[in-house]
Amino acid sequence: MxxxxxxxxxxxxxxxxxxxxxxxxxxxxxxxxxxxxxxxxxxxxxxxxxxxxxxxxxxxxxxxxxxxxxxxxxxxNTITPAQVLDTYHTKGLVEGYLSNDFMREHDKEDIILLENIVTNMKQDILNDGENQIDIGTKFHKSVLKYSYNKVLLNTLDQVNIKSKLLFFENWSKLYSKQNIIDRHQVIIDSIKSKNAKKVERAIRDHYIQTGKKIAKLVEKNI
Missing domain, CATH: 1.10.10.10 (Winged helix-like DNA-binding domain superfamily/Winged helix DNA-binding domain)
Structure with a gap:
């Protein structure tokens, strides 16, 4: 990959x-x-x-x-399960907070874009599914469209350096392709609710679940 x-x-x-x-x-x-x-x-x-x-x-x-x-x-470095959990917990907290900017500022076209990205995920499943990571990355970048807090964005960039590597190494073992779709639909639904707590919780849980799964895989290989 x-x-x-x-x-x-x-x-x-x-x-x-x-x-x-x-x-x-x-x-x-x-x-x-x-x-x-x-x-x-x-x-x-x-x-x-x-x-x-x-x-x-x-x-x-x-x-x-x-x-x-x-x-x-x-x-x-040898990555420990604790480092994995810390990385994904931080990623969920920061992106969840930043995504509230999207919740407040988005219009119908923004939601259509996110839904189209999820549709692309579904279409990719009918092929070989090799584009799932790229499509997922596009989804999360789109959710940050209205975020301008440079300190938090820089923090997220730093966390992404480690989290993306961990994800690239393990993604095929984490979720079924249908589960990937469902997890991103949960985020769209939380944004539509216009409830800041729901948005933060949806994105935080999205990453914490992944962190726990990767941590278990890392622990097996230690």
Whole structure:
């Protein structure tokens, strides 16, 4: 599975190129937990100077995907069930709060867009279902259409770096395709209710349920 959609190519910085490469390498099992990852090897593989490589590694250390050992180097971190739960709980809280902006500001066309996205999910099921993640990402980005709190959006971006990687690695084991559709319909229904508490609860539960499922899978592999 390819994660190029994590960033748009026309705006992709060299730092983001490095992050995407590391993400894909983790998903493809080219990197194993505690494996040493060096600036030099990445710089040579990607033909990129070491400065953006260093920036990318620092960002991934900050969010816990990589771990830095003083005077030794940087390694792929081993993710614990507790870290998974914390990540998805935070994601649910922040996105749930931000989505209230959409609830207050949306018009009929916005709801139609969300419903069309869910329809696309259904159509994708009739094929091979390989576009479910991309379609789901579009759905959640649309729900943030009216959110302008830069601090919270930046926080969500940081959380997404880890949560998306965890999801990419495990998504096929989490839900049936029909269940994916139903879970997103619950969010649409909560927005239609114009009840802020329902919206926050729907999105918070959406992510907490996923976090619990991934945490169980991670625990089995420890």
């Amino acid at each position: 390819n994660i190029d959609g994590l960033y748009t190519h026309d705006k992709m910085s060299l730092r983001q190129v490095v992050i995407n490469y590391i993400y894909q390498a983790i998903i493809d099992k080219k990197y194993k937990p505690r494996e040493h990852i060096t600036e030099t090897s990445l710089s040579n593989k990607l033909s990129i100077s070491r400065a953006p490589v260093r920036e990318a590694l620092s960002e991934l250390v900050a969010v816990g995907i990589l771990i830095k050992v003083d005077r030794v180097g940087i390694f792929l």
